[in-house]
Amino acid sequence: MIKLSHVSHVFAGSQGEVHALDDITLEVRRNELVTLVGRSGCGKSTMLRMVAGLLRPSSGTVTVAGEPMGKPRQDVSFMFQRAALLPWRTVLDNVLLPVEILRLDRAAKRRRAHELLELVGLAGFEKRLPHELSGGMQQRASLCRSLIQDPLVLLMDEPFSALDALTREELSIELQRIRREQEMTVIFITHSIEEAVLLADRVAVLSPRPGRLRKIVDVDIPRPRTLGRNAYADRVAEVSAELHELLMPAPMASEGAA
Amino acid sequence: MIKLSHVSHVFAGSQGEVHALDDITLEVRRNELVTLVGRSGCGKSTMLRMVAGLLRPSSGTVTVAGEPMGKPRQDVSFMFQRAALLPWRTVLDNVLLPVEILRLDRAAKRRRAHELLELVGLAGFEKRLPHELSGGMQQRASLCRSLIQDPLVLLMDEPFSALDALTREELSIELQRIRREQEMTVIFITHSIEEAVLLADRVAVLSPRPGRLRKIVDVDIPRPRTLGRNAYADRVAEVSAELHELLMPAPMASEGAA
Amino acid sequence: GGGGGGGTEGPSAGAVESVRYLTSFNTFGRDAYAYVALEKGYFTEAGLNVDIKPGTGTVDAMKLLAGGRADFGIGDFTGTLITTAKEKLPVIAVGMVHQNSLAAIIALEEGGIRTPKDLEGKTIGDQPGSTVQVTFPVYAKAAGIDASKVKFVPGAPPALPQLLASGRVDAIGQFVVGRGLIEKAAQGKKAIVLPYGEVLPDLYGNALLTSNTMAREKPEVVKKFIAALFKGLEYSLANPEESGEILKKYQPTQNAEVAAAEIRAMAPYVAAQGQTIGVVSKAKVEANIKLLTESGAIPAGMTPEQVIDLSLTPQG
Amino acid sequence: MIARPRARLTRRLVDWGLPVLGLVALVALWWLATIVFSIEKFLVPAPDDVVEAFIGQAGFLMEQTWVTLLETVQGFAVAVVVGISTAMLIASSRLLEKMIYPLLLAVNAVPKIAIAPILVVWMGFGQFPKIVMVFLLCFFPIVISTATGLKSTPAELTDLVRSYDASRLQVFFKVRFPYALPQVMVGLKTAISLAVIGAVIAEFVGADAGLGYVIVQSGASADTPLAFAAMALLGIISIVLFYGLNALEKVILPWAEENR
Amino acid sequence: MIARPRARLTRRLVDWGLPVLGLVALVALWWLATIVFSIEKFLVPAPDDVVEAFIGQAGFLMEQTWVTLLETVQGFAVAVVVGISTAMLIASSRLLEKMIYPLLLAVNAVPKIAIAPILVVWMGFGQFPKIVMVFLLCFFPIVISTATGLKSTPAELTDLVRSYDASRLQVFFKVRFPYALPQVMVGLKTAISLAVIGAVIAEFVGADAGLGYVIVQSGASADTPLAFAAMALLGIISIVLFYGLNALEKVILPWAEENR
Ligand SMILES: Nc1ncnc2c1ncn2[C@@H]1O[C@H](COP(=O)(O)OP(=O)(O)OP(=O)(O)O)[C@@H](O)[C@H]1O
């Protein structure tokens, strides 16, 4: 479904270039959920922006559904690290933004929007403006917005990082449920190893800047998965430990501009 | 050090009032670290803003070091949920902002700023502008800024939520080290139960909106604490389970405008 | 700019008196005489240090004099009468530049206007409140035409020649001496000039004005100024070409030939056969007042003393 | 940040009382000045002279006010439409911006009072040159403000809609334009008083109606009180239009007035 | 978003080439128009007439340009200082805003061309009334833009400095003002062309130097080419000053030009 071949990216900043990504080759299969983990600043967001068609790689190619990404696709939905709500729209209207832009069925989607808002605990806040919400609530509204269009591909950039542990767990479960019900290929960035293991079919581990693909770890734990004590706790712990180790080696102090 | 008595807060929003906090009474002792957990939107940030003197409670009183909070204090440092970096200042100058405002010793603080930046993995990025950093990097710069003034009281609103697991752990350890070296009273909001337990002397659990103090849990685990398998793993698991349960009861669907 | 200060190197004894002078409207040939007086040193000889500023019309000049921003200025006598009647500004005339009004209506030959009668049914462009417009009822009566059949449309002074040349209006209010300018603007088409003076021989043109304060407190300065200025006027009438060059020296935007032509055209209006330049006759002032009173432009009861100080005017 | 119910009355008072107080103070100051410095009526008339002049010609002045108001509003409306469209062009591509800006600047740099007479020569004595003049004066601030607003959309918001492969129009109308609206309003507020001035300039050089014409007329006959009455009416037009825009802003941009 | 090295030359070309191209196109259009419609010289002279007029009086015109430029820059500088201070007052308290705004509006609403002659009566023929007129014209846009900018500081940034119990001055200089700077620049850009116009208006009514005076002189003597040469010089002053501000903005606000 999604293919990156030899993708590199260099930013030209005010103080010289930053080599953000280096020679990434990765294939995400149809209906698969790949989580992306790596140290802060290693280029995860940059990679996702490329898959979304928001940024052209300095070199290498990205294809989605067999077509090279030239510009963003309507069947790809992006959920940003920051909520990015439009300040002049109510929560409901923010959720319905893609419906307007993609000209989907308004009435049906309106109902769906109410469902989604209820699901993430925002029932009763439909008519509020974003600045009246807490950080987590904004992020939840943003999640609803990214789901409203029933996308083929869902790209999520640390979607749950502003949420409390329980909401987070609930939404993880909800995401798994949605994926059972409808086909959806997902790339999911997280900085929580726990979350990466919980959600992923495979976990892609990036090395610190410049981001290189260090390893892809298969998570062969049956679904639905939940955290806490269960039959697969050992396997979860094992994978987590492996990821932990993979992320470890580079000592932080060596970070610096390329 | 910090005392809240019968603090309530009601926001007047576009669609009527939101009862954010209800009758909170809490004392944080000198040099203690209290973590605040609770569902998204339960009023954690609101409570912290009051302690910082940025918001007056609708009713009740807040005192810091025995003095009622009328306006912000210079010995209280606030780290926001969003990085809130000044877009026109370099990373280093952003970190040095409190030094300028509080007229502290520039040369010494400059050295300290470099140390702190190195510590959080931002060495080499001193001269960059904020928009050239990743989300996590911005948050790390913001952390350095909140530490530069050696505050008596440190208020942290989900400071690590945008960081990857490892950086997070490293910074947690660093925070504990700093607290060993210098006296500092800390209120720390987190949505990670794990983090709450790792850092806290006590954990204050808030109920969903309107936020009420559900329970204060003592974390009597010796320091320094680290996550993962260690001697106190059982005790950590126990406390975590308790917190989990405390946060659980209110079903999410019941959330709505007051 | 013009370097209006002139020479202070004059040999005249005593303190040099600094005065500010306003031309009638801008700095065309018709106003060149002040620069001539300056250039020829007449002011210096009189112990005066004169700063010449371009004026912007009669009413503005009167206000500036009344407000003490200028000491002397040129204003249309009709306009002075009307304004004085209305507002009682502390301004007084102390000499007459034009014994006969330069006011005129100018049309283009191709438009078919030949005589005042032809104006009926036509539109005249002019600045609101200008002499030509204000005096028109008087003129119409004297010329025997129906003033109500002539339509005045407002136009800004600098645009009047263009308005005429482009056919937006049939005629415009101007001064007699403006013929050259109009013909130049109209690309050589011939202009027809209908001077008010032909039917209103008694009507005065521009007058030299000063403030009441000046006239009361420094009559000697006033007299010296009048003499020097009118000496310049006399010289300029005698030497139009040189005067054109002098004007151009001080005001590089001006065309020396056009200015010379204006001066030549103006000569007959300044001093009729052998008359002293600048003189004022009480009888003629009364006649002017009568004309305006009859046409309703000013209320009855105005006296010459209200507008002119005959003790200061040049005596002929 | 918090509006308590009991604060509402005070708020209302402040909203209306203070501006009125400010104006009253201004008039009082003016009156005082004319008395203390014994300024003469033909120079600066006292408020009572002006009121007298106004009452003496109330009907006539109201008619002239209406003429000027109409020209102002029409020209302003045209400037809003053309100005915002131009700003859209400018904001849509750096290339177009680089080409259009200098032209705009060149056109804007021409002193309008200098070309006002030429406009009359070209377009005659009707309403048209007045509307054009109003347009010329208020076009530029609208363009600059709107273009700046349109160019300052936060990257996260444009990225958001771009990620839906929204059409340029959609990006514009869903995000860029609403985001720029507070900025557009700044332009409109600057422009509205220029619009009034534009109408006056045009009336100065070739009109037989409107408050500008009244000023020329009364100026020419040294009837300064009447000129001041006309100027006061112009001031009132300006202020009313400005507060109209302000009210409009409050209604359509409730989200923008949040921080202080 | 990404500046590749090889793009630099193209960028330079676009930065300089396009504006020049635009202007050349404008001049060509004008020339064409005068020929095609055989417009007469005294109405709208062709570019070559204007160039001729310019060359004929180059020295004189340069002197007058200098006079006007000086008045413009002085008045503008005063307006910047006073305007930004006023905006600070307005932004500092809702009460002051409510009181000052209507006064500002009232003053701004007075058509400046109408009071230009009065200024001369008050202040004489020197530079002073010109500087005042320039000030009056460009004061208002600076105030409105700056005040709007100062009021739009994001809550998170003001909260940040407030949390240090920073003084009002510190809040202002460390956060509000820098944040408002892009907005201030909008005001300055709008104001700078008005400044030139202000100088011209003032020169129209009581000056014997400056480009405005040249226009009056040559306009009245139907020397339209010279008038156009003066207007062209005014246009050039405007454009130069505008691009000067633009360059200043690029230098002091590198962070603001990030999104498109
Ligand atoms: N300015 C405001 N106007 C109106 N309502 C507000 C405002 N700020 C916060 N609220 C409301 O107050 C409640 C508490 O908000 P707060 O930001 O304190 O939550 P929180 O516990 O920090 O949530 P999170 O974990 O998601 O950050 C929310 O329901 C929110 O809708």
Ligand SMILES: Nc1ncnc2c1ncn2[C@@H]1O[C@H](COP(=O)(O)OP(=O)(O)OP(=O)(O)O)[C@@H](O)[C@H]1O
């Ligand atoms: N616009 C830009 N200009 C210059 N450098 C940039 C820009 N955006 C990102 N970078 C650099 O690229 C690198 C990767 O950034 P990116 O945002 O992809 O990181 P990330 O993996 O998402 O980090 P985080 O987990 O903290 O969000 C960082 O080092 C950052 O400094």
Ligand SMILES: Cc1ncc(C[n+]2csc(CCO)c2C)c(N)n1
């Ligand atoms: C080129 C030119 N110069 C001066 C005036 C001044 N002015 C205004 S009306 C009028 C005619 C007499 O009232 C005069 C001379 C003008 N209009 N055109």
Ligand SMILES: [Mg+2]
């Ligand atoms: Mg990221």
Ligand SMILES: [Mg+2]
């Ligand atoms: Mg919060």
